[in-house]
Amino acid sequence: DAGITQSPRHKVTETGTPVTLRCHQTENHRYMYWYRQDPGHGLRLIHYSYGVKDTDKGEVSDGYSVSRSKTEDFLLTLESATSSQTSVYFCAISDMGVAYGYTFGSGTRLTVV
């Protein structure tokens, strides 16, 4: 999707290892979000950021941490990956808040074995 890139697109990792997913935007949008998508659960918010170094927890934040040192980058870290964190992770950006819509990235498919 134009303006927002997630990396890697696919990753397989072992239980207990740390994993970092990256979201990079070129739109200079203030708000950035990390969601996970699982069958039967839809999209659930993990963490979000409303500015550089300003972050907050979402609905399913346990086991995850985030950092945003630059406007364009929002990192999601799984400190010690577990099988329950196998999921598709989406980053989203928004310029003026949710009322103007999100733009989602193409996702990262993470498998924890």
Add this chain to the structure above:
Amino acid sequence: QQQVKQSPQSLIVQKGGISIINCAYENTAFDYFPWYQQFPGKGPALLIAIRPDVSEKKEGRFTISFNKSAKQFSLHIMDSQPGDSATYFCAASETGSYQLTFGKGTKLSVIP
């Protein structure tokens, strides 16, 4: 607590038919209701959105109907086409909030 309930979970419609997906919400402070469309392997994309000051919004073959008193809103896809086959998510948010609350999604299959 699921704040936005979406139904059905899956839907099969004949080409040319009408697809209807329903959502109900609990939080009366919600004042923005978007629908997102997601194709396999892609991220969701904003399709259409409505605010509670209107009861209906139409964009091409896609219409949102909104019932504030019942706390329900729905997506109607007229003249459904195979290219509409995707997963649809309703969502809601309130003024001042940083985040959207999503329904669990509806997988729509339009068969020729």
